[in-house]
Amino acid sequence: MSTGKGMTSVGRKVLMALSGFFLLIFLLQHSAINFLSVISPDMFNEVSHFMGTNPVVQFALQPVLAFGVFFHLIMGIVLEMQNRNARPIKYVDNRPGANASWMSRNMIITGIMVMLFLAIHFYDFWLPELNVKFIKGDMTGLNTEGQYRYYEELRHKFVDPIRVVLYVLSFVFLSLHLLHGFQSAFQSVGFNHNKYTPTIKKLGNIYAILIPFVFIFIAVYHFITKTA
Amino acid sequence: MNLTLKIWRQKDSNDTGKMVSYNVTDISDHMSFLEMLDVLNEQLVNSGDAPVAFDHDCREGICGMCSLQINGEAHGPDRGVTTCQLHMRMFKDGDTITIEPFRAKAFPVIKDLVVDRSAFDRIQQAGGYISVNTSGNTQDANSIPIPKADADEAMDAATCIGCGACVATCKNASAMLFVGAKVSQYALLPQGRVEAKERVMNMVNQMDKEGFGNCTNTGACEVECPKGISLTTIARMNREYLSASVTKD
Numbered sequence: 515m516s517t518g519k520g521m522t523s524v525g526r527k528v529l530m531a532l533s534g535f536f537l538l539i540f541l542l543q544h545s546a547i548n549f550l551s552v553i554s555p556d557m558f559n560e561v562s563h564f565m566g567t568n569p570v571v572q573f574a575l576q577p578v579l580a581f582g583v584f585f586h587l588i589m590g591i592v593l594e595m596q597n598r599n600a601r602p603i604k605y606v607d608n609r610p611g612a613n614a615s616w617m618s619r620n621m622i623i624t625g626i627m628v629m630l631f632l633a634i635h636f637y638d639f640w641l642p643e644l645n646v647k648f649i650k651g652d653m654t655g656l657n658t659e660g661q662y663r664y665y666e667e668l669r670h671k672f673v674d675p676i677r678v679v680l681y682v683l684s685f686v687f688l689s690l691h692l693l694h695g696f697q698s699a700f701q702s703v704g705f706n707h708n709k710y711t712p713t714i715k716k717l718g719n720i721y722a723i724l725i726p727f728v729f730i731f732i733a734v735y736h737f738i739t740k741t742a
Numbered sequence: 743m744n745l746t747l748k749i750w751r752q753k754d755s756n757d758t759g760k761m762v763s764y765n766v767t768d769i770s771d772h773m774s775f776l777e778m779l780d781v782l783n784e785q786l787v788n789s790g791d792a793p794v795a796f797d798h799d800c801r802e803g804i805c806g807m808c809s810l811q812i813n814g815e816a817h818g819p820d821r822g823v824t825t826c827q828l829h830m831r832m833f834k835d836g837d838t839i840t841i842e843p844f845r846a847k848a849f850p851v852i853k854d855l856v857v858d859r860s861a862f863d864r865i866q867q868a869g870g871y872i873s874v875n876t877s878g879n880t881q882d883a884n885s886i887p888i889p890k891a892d893a894d895e896a897m898d899a900a901t902c903i904g905c906g907a908c909v910a911t912c913k914n915a916s917a918m919l920f921v922g923a924k925v926s927q928y929a930l931l932p933q934g935r936v937e938a939k940e941r942v943m944n945m946v947n948q949m950d951k952e953g954f955g956n957c958t959n960t961g962a963c964e965v966e967c968p969k970g971i972s973l974t975t976i977a978r979m980n981r982e983y984l985s986a987s988v989t990k991d
Binding site: 526596597603604606618694698701702703706 | 748750761811813814815819840842845846847848911913914915916918946947949950953954955956957958959960961962965966973974976977978979980981982983984987
């Protein structure tokens, strides 16, 4: 996707789409595992322990995921800067809403909001996990009472209403990002077909609403049931 | 109808330029937008002012010369038309109309509303052609069987007049609808397949070199294109480019 003189604009958008596809798959499995906390705390604990201690997940998949997120963010910022530079003098009268959706025009805003959420998310879950497993060296996943700690830790996080509101808002931004991003990724890799594209667009809308809704539901569910 | 026009005036490429207001009166709603500008220019010439420079040629939506960002939209508020085909009946008596040149780093302003779109010419020169012997021994194109659907799709792509509305309207000033159309019109036909790999790579490279932005699939270009060029042409260009970059020596 380059010609020896650096990557072309088509190459950049294809890589943006491929990292997007990867993150779509990740979101699907993350939401499915999290949803276990609503239907079965034991299953949630078992799966969390597996994901948190399995060497393939920890040392092969997790670095790939971190790279995927980082790449998607950096490439998004690079593309935005190049695009702004392509029109140095702006229109006096501009009506972008006349021909394109808000979601498609503001991917950088919704994307940065999701990344800001990731910073909170890492502070909440990822850093404490690293501390317990790799600094304290406790790989058992057990609390002081000898039971798996994951479910109770999750419930504890959603006691704070401010955190719940932040989570809900963040997933609204994720939904807005996905409403354009899902179908856009297919277009970027060259998949646009009269027969299949309408279905992809519908599927994208369902995915963009359902997956963030599952995350929102989980946060609200634990908040309500904990304080009830 | 009587109108207030806010028009971008710029003496030359070195001038910073500014918006200037003019009033025009007794404009017929049967006039085209360019005829309305002709009325303004007659008024300006009669009063000893410099007329507003704007591009135009055929005035029937074929040549791709007219441009103009009218009230924030390329070729104005109507759909599927160029500025020369835009009728004044789209506006109301007393309206204020903003008229600006197509804005993009790759389309520098030459004067007033006239921009230099030769970047499109250089992209075409980079690969928008087929190499055939035209010495008199050329094979009749009709002797090569081509599925009707492919011929129709190629013709649809070939209706692109290179006006630059796609670039003007894209929030990224991307030229991918134009390049997608030009790549597609050849990629769909057997005569174009011979140089398909070199073509797509050379045209994409030239597009980047000219300073156009990246496509983020907003679809604004497709909506504003006076010829209705489809986003499927961009997808085809992406496929062609991916395939060429993987398989080319």
